[in-house]
Amino acid sequence: MLLTILGCSGSLPGPQGPAxxxxxxxxxxxxxxxxxNGVLAALQVxxxxxxxxxxxxxxxxxxxxxxxxxxxVMRRYHTHPPHDTSARRLPVHAPSDAPRRFARAYAESDEELRTADLTDVFDFHALGPNPTTVGPFTITAARVDHPGECYGFRIATAGAVLAFTGDSGPCAALRSLAEGADVLLSEATWTHADDRPPGVHMSGTDAxxxxxxxxxxxxxLTHIAPWTDPDVVLAEARTxxxxxxxxxxxxxxxxxxxPVVRVIGGHGT
Incomplete structure (x- = not known):
C-alpha cells in the first residue's frame, strides 16, 4: 500500500499547500x-x-x-476525456447526505439543482457500519467525535493496514479502528490544553x-492548522x-x- 500526501493543512489551506x-x-x-481545498491541483502532479x-x-x-x-466539472466537461465518463461513473463512498450536498454546492441555479444530481458521472454509496470491499481494500468506517456525520477509517489489504482518524476528538471508535494498524494517520489540529472544546479535534498528545x-x-501526524506549531505537536506526540x-x-x-513505513519523498511543510 502506498500513501501519498496531497494536502495536510488543518481546517483550511495553508501558505504551503492544500487542505x-x-x-x-x-x-x-x-x-x-x-x-x-486545493487537493485536485495537487492530485494532478x-x-x-x-x-x-x-x-x-x-x-x-x-x-x-x-x-x-x-x-x-472535469468529469462532465473535459473535451478529450480518456474514457466515456457516463459509461464509467466514479464510485463515491461518503456520508449519506453527500449526493444532495454535492449537488447543491455544484448547481448554479434552483433549476439546475432540480435537473442535475451529478449521478451522470458519480456513483454514490453511503457509508455504514459494515466493512466494504473497494478494489483491493477492505474499508471499515466508524462514526467519530466531530460535528456532523463524520467517519474514521481502517483501510486494509492482505499485507498492510492504514488507520485514518478523519477529524475527531478522542473517542472509543478511533481506538477500535487503529488497533494494531501498521500506520495511524492521525489529525492533530492543535496543541494540548485543558480548555480545548471537546468533540472537535485532537492535539499531538491525544494522537x-x-x-x-x-x-x-x-x-x-496530519491536519495541523496553519496557526499551530508542528514542532510542538510532534514533541507532544513523542511524549x-x-x-x-x-x-x-x-x-x-x-x-x-x-512493520515500518518507508518515506519515498516529499516537499513543503
Whole structure:
C-alpha cells in the first residue's frame, strides 16, 4: 500500500499547500481519500484524475471535500476525456447526505439543482457500519467525535493496514479502528490544553496516546492548522508514543507495510 500526501493543512489551506487529501494505492488501484481545498491541483502532479478508481470521504466539511465540485466539472466537461465518463461513473463512498450536498454546492441555479444530481458521472454509496470491499481494500468506517456525520477509517489489504482518524476528538471508535494498524494517520489540529472544546479535534498528545493505546506500528501526524506549531505537536506526540512518529509533508509518499513505513519523498511543510 502506498500513501501519498496531497494536502495536510488543518481546517483550511495553508501558505504551503492544500487542505486535507490523500491518495492510497495498491495493486494498481487508486483511491482518493478526501478532496479538500486545493487537493485536485495537487492530485494532478501525481496522476491523471481520470485514473482514480474511487473516492472516499470522511465527512463533508469544505476542507475535506471542497474540490469535489471541480472534479465534477472535469468529469462532465473535459473535451478529450480518456474514457466515456457516463459509461464509467466514479464510485463515491461518503456520508449519506453527500449526493444532495454535492449537488447543491455544484448547481448554479434552483433549476439546475432540480435537473442535475451529478449521478451522470458519480456513483454514490453511503457509508455504514459494515466493512466494504473497494478494489483491493477492505474499508471499515466508524462514526467519530466531530460535528456532523463524520467517519474514521481502517483501510486494509492482505499485507498492510492504514488507520485514518478523519477529524475527531478522542473517542472509543478511533481506538477500535487503529488497533494494531501498521500506520495511524492521525489529525492533530492543535496543541494540548485543558480548555480545548471537546468533540472537535485532537492535539499531538491525544494522537500519541491513541497510537500507544492501539499499539500501532507508526504514527503520522496530519491536519495541523496553519496557526499551530508542528514542532510542538510532534514533541507532544513523542511524549506519549515511543514508536516512530513524524509530521507528514505535502507530496510525501509513504510505503505502508509491516512493520515500518518507508518515506519515498516529499516537499513543503
Amino acid at each position: 486535507s487529501g490523500y491518495l492510497v494505492e495498491a495493486d494498481g488501484y487508486r483511491l482518493a481519500l478526501d478532496l479538500g 501525481h496522476c491523471d484524475p481520470f485514473s482514480l478508481d474511487a473516492l472516499l470521504f470522511s465527512h463533508l466539511h469544505p476542507d475535506h471535500c471542497a474540490d469535489f465540485t471541480t472534479l465534477a 500519541g496516546r491513541l497510537a500507544a493505546d492501539a499499539g500501532v506500528g507508526r504514527l503520522l 506519549e508514543f515511543t514508536g516512530p512518529v513524524e509530521v507528514v509533508r505535502q507530496g510525501g509518499k509513504y510505503e505502508v507495510d509491516e
